[in-house]
Amino acid sequence: MAANPDKHKQPEAFPAPDPPRAGETAKLWEKTRFVGKPFPRVDAYERLSGSAVYPADVRLPNMLYGAILGSPHANARIKRLDMTRAEKMPGVRAVIGGTVPEANPAWHYRQGRPAMEVAGKLFDPHCRFEGDAVAAVAAENPYQAQDALRAIVVEYEVLPFVADERKALQPGAPLVHGEGNLVQTDRYQRGDVEKGFAEADVVLQETYRSACELHTPMEPHGCVANWERDRLTLWESTQGVFAVQSGVAEILGLPLAKVRVIGGYMGGGFGSKLQAGKYSVIAALLARRTGRPVKLILPREQTYLAVGNRPPCNMRLKAGVRKDGTLTALDFSVLGTGGAYPAGGTSLVDWQVRDLYSCPNVRIETTDVYVNAGPARPFRAPGHPQGSWALEQMMDALAKAIRMDPVEFRLKNVPSGSQAREGMPPYATTGLRQCLEEGARAFGWKEARQKTGAPPGKASGEGHLRRGVGMASGLWVAGGAMPPSTVIVKMFSDGSVNLNMGASDIGTGTKTIMAAVAAEELGMAPESIQIEHADTGTTQYTRPSGGSKTVPTESPAVRAAAIHVKEQLLSIAAEALKADKADLAVMDGRVLSRSDDSKSAKIADLAGLKQRGVIVGIGSRAPDPPGKVVNPFAAQFCEVEVNVLTGEVRILRFLGAHDSGRVMNRLTYDNQVFGGITMGIGFALTECRILDASQTGKLLNRNWHDYKLPTVLDVPAEMVSLPIEILSPEINTTGAKGLGEPVTIPTAAAVANAVYDATGVRITESPISPMQLCKLLSEQLKEG
CATH class of the missing domain: 3.30.365.10 (Aldehyde oxidase/xanthine dehydrogenase, molybdopterin binding domain)
Structure with missing residues (x-):
């Protein structure tokens, strides 16, 4: 029919x-x-x-519980390790430490990268940071495992330490490794920087410091290990099961086919779970020794010491600009540390300076040093928030010096391609201009600027509550x-x-x-x-x-x-x-x-x-288009209220405009934006690793009470996610670019710029604590 x-x-x-x-x-x-x-x-x-079911929820028949003994000292050699008492304790089924013949002796803290000369051991007799693994046990329950750790006798030769990277290269500083405390110095240059400064109408220079942030995802690090004859299975809280498979197989000398890693659900990683941890290998060794499954989940206090951090950075930035807003030169130097082993202490800190704004003359020197502290790991946009903290505050200072609006100044210097890459290849899509323009419009930037803003040397407004607005931009080096x-x-x-x-x-x-x-x-x-x-x-x-x-x-x-x-x-x-x-x-x-x-x-x-x-x-997945660069861009805007009597900063509203290609799911997109901004607020206002640099080298704030993560009371009730959706077939067949990293990059600098707008005080050291701000406000009043 x-x-x-x-x-x-x-x-x-x-x-x-x-x-x-x-x-x-x-x-x-x-x-x-x-x-x-x-x-x-x-x-x-x-x-x-x-x-x-998360790894911590996995329960296997006849399962044991593992625990790791960490060094209590920042720098010490083990003189004697006696595990006999622990081995005899009730419920204890295995104790390991010292030399483990089943494992490759070399342990690289930056897996997946070209091996550096300096490497540790699974149980290193020279403990170069507090929390470094000394021994481990497996017992019938977690309480017996912890009791056994306390029964292990360790005699240490406590050595001098250095816990402040700014002192690591000073004459007479204690050596983390015998060959010295310098990891490496990298240099980059394009154009003629001195000529660029000579052509500038305004030249400014400032020093900045960003504090070390600690990895504290909601779910602690750990795994469950089980052997079936010669085949190992790990249930691991990880961002990459294949990375853990290769790392564990290499250390244990196993074929990849003999190691299975199961991920499933995980409660956050932010870069700290991109690779195998010592806990992965130790759990496997304990399971092999006992012939039983072993669950080893690190206690929260131990994660503060041993699973990574965002390195602290000390930065000096000199910048030149013409009166019309054209950047002429940027001279950037960085001193940072990845801790006691090569772990990327200054990795990518300079990328914002290299690539975010059009500038023909750029010179960079980064110096990575050792200190007696836990090794770094990638931390949501490694290096970029630190570099942004310096660059974006300098951009605001330059804009003020030439009497140009901060948004207009940035628009004047939007690049057409990736200057830091050879040949300056064009971007597949460049949304920075739209992020700035549409973000400013949606935030009401011009109107807000007219209502706030501190005269030179004075706080804005009347009374003890002063308001200010700030903004910052960013790009993420990857995201394709x-x-x-x-x-x-x-x-x-x-x-x-x-x-x-x-x-x-x-x-x-x-x-x-x-x-x-x-x-x-x-x-x-x-x-x-x-x-x-x-x-x-x-x-x-x-x-x-x-x-x-x-x-x-x-x-x-x-x-x-x-x-x-x-x-x-x-x-x-x-x-x-x-x-x-x-x-x-x-x-x-x-x-x-x-x-x-x-x-x-x-x-x-x-x-x-x-x-x-x-x-x-x-x-x-096909490769990205040849000759094109796929990067996401961002611009963020915020309004703050500063109590000039107490130094407290309250963020009233925040808007993030992000070019991350196609929005794949609006709910998860906004989740990422709000979560990333919250993490950036932690960088700006609350988070700081505190080491006892003068007496013990120990970490002083190793819990969620003393290490101040931002809570619902620290983030604004008004947060706006503004997608800048630019589609191009050159990106990929779905049109998506990365979102998670770029959201955190400019946040802290935007907050700092808003605080300056409110108070006339430039905060160059993170976090912006009430004590620091009160001191600077007091000095401002004395200067009149």
């Missing part, structure tokens, strides 16, 4: 995307049903109900893709779908976004897609979820796999429906003709699919 022409459906009635033709690359979606919409996480029920990545999508004979990927969901909503990408192509609800992820035994290789590369890397691979499934499904349906394959679309569990509504069928009813049993689609 002929179809009723009145019921013909036009192509535009189908939001389902067309599959690409053979040899073509998938085009960017024009209209979407799921991608970009604010729908809840696909695992929301599990997370909220408590049924989600980091292949390889392979994803498998399966459609079963009943039309149900399984998505298999190696990426970890570190709390950012990766599973939800990938489900939406597959759903967009396959015409089904995201929550109906079953997901397998983060398991080296069952999922496909990818790099760790970090660097804001996860969505840009994985989503094109997921889309390619889903398209592969759809192409096969449409071929089956075209044969069954006697229809042109190009005329068919997949929607809500059916295959439909775009032109003839009489030709449709349920996916589950297709005989060809039943005969095959399953359709398998494989997708991989």
Whole structure:
């Protein structure tokens, strides 16, 4: 029977995307049903109900509990280690320490990088930082394990220490390593800096310091280890199961095929869980010694010492500018430390100075030194917030000196390409200008500036509460893709779908976004897609979820796999429906003709699919476009209220404008923006590692009471997320760029600039504490 022409459906009635033709690359979606919409996480029920299984929730039959004894000293040699008493204690099944023949003696604190000459050991007889592993135990319960640690007798030769990187290179400073305290000095230059300063109408110079921040994710670090004959399985709280697999296999001398790492749920990492920890290897050794599973989750106090930090930085920035707002020269020097071992103490601190603003003459020198403190690890946009703290405050100072609005000054210096990379390649998309313009408009920047602002040397307003507004910009050096990545999508004979990927969901909503990408192509609800992820035994290789590369890397691979499934499904349906394959679309569990509504069928009813049993689609991530750079950009604006009597700073409102390509899910997008800003507020106002630099070298604030993370009382009730959605097929087939890192980069500097606007006091050392601000305000009053 002929179809009723009145019921013909036009192509535009189908939001389902067309599959690409053979040899073509998938085009960017024009209209979407799921991608970009604010729908809840696909695992929301599990997370909220408590049924989600984290590594700390794993319980295996006959399981033991592990614990690590850390050095109580900042610098000490072990003279004697006696574990005999601990070995005899009730419930204790294994005690290890000293030399462990089963493990490679070298331990590199910056895994995945070219090996540095200086390396530690799993249990190093020279403990160069408080918390360095000395011994470990496995017992029937956690209490017996802790009792056994206290029974281990250790005699130390306590050595002089250096806990302040500013003193590490002074004559007579205690040596962290025998060859000296200098890790490395790096230099970079373009143009003629001295000529640039000569051409400037205004030259300013300032010194800045950013405090060390400590990694304190909600879920502590740790794992469960179990051996089955010669095969090791780890349930680990990690951002990258394949990275942990390679790290543990290397240390234990095992083939990769003999090590399986299962990720599943995790409660935050922010860079501190990108690699295997000593706890991973120690748990495996204890499990091998006992022949039983071992759970080893670090106590919170131990994580403050041994699982990483954002390094402190001491920065000097000299900058030149013409009266018209053109930057002429930037001269930047940095002294920082990654702790007691090579761990990237000054890594990427200079990138904002190198690349954010157009400047022909730039000179940089970074000096990384050793101190007796825990090694650093990547920390949400490594190096960038520190560099931004200096550069963005200097940009405001320069704008004031030439009497130009801070936003207009930055707009004057927006670059067209990546100056720090050889050949100055263009950006695939550059949203910095839009971030600045649209962010300022949405925030009401000009209007707010007219209401606030301190005259030179004075605080703004009347009374003891003064208001000010500030802003800052930023870019993240990465945020594009980091292949390889392979994803498998399966459609079963009943039309149900399984998505298999190696990426970890570190709390950012990766599973939800990938489900939406597959759903967009396959015409089904995201929550109906079953997901397998983060398991080296069952999922496909990818790099760790970090660097804001996860969505840009994985989503094109997921889309390619889903398209592969759809192409096969449409071929089956075209044969069954006697229809042109190009005329068919997949929607809500059916295959439909775009032109003839009489030709449709349920996916589950297709005989060809039943005969095959399953359709398998494989997708991989292609490299980024050659000759183009994919980076995300940001501009942030805030208003603060400062109590000039107490030095307290209250943030009233905050707006973040971010160019991160396509918004993949508006709810998770905003979650990332608000979370990243909150972390930046911690940098600005509250977070600071405090070491007893004069007497013991010990960490003085090793708990959430004394280490001040921002709480709901420290963040503004009014926070606005403003996506600057710039799409380009040159980015990738989904149009996404990274978001997690860039959100934290300019926040602290924006707050500092707002405090200056309110008070006329420039705070160059983080965090902006009430004591520091009161002192500077007092000095301001004395100067009149």
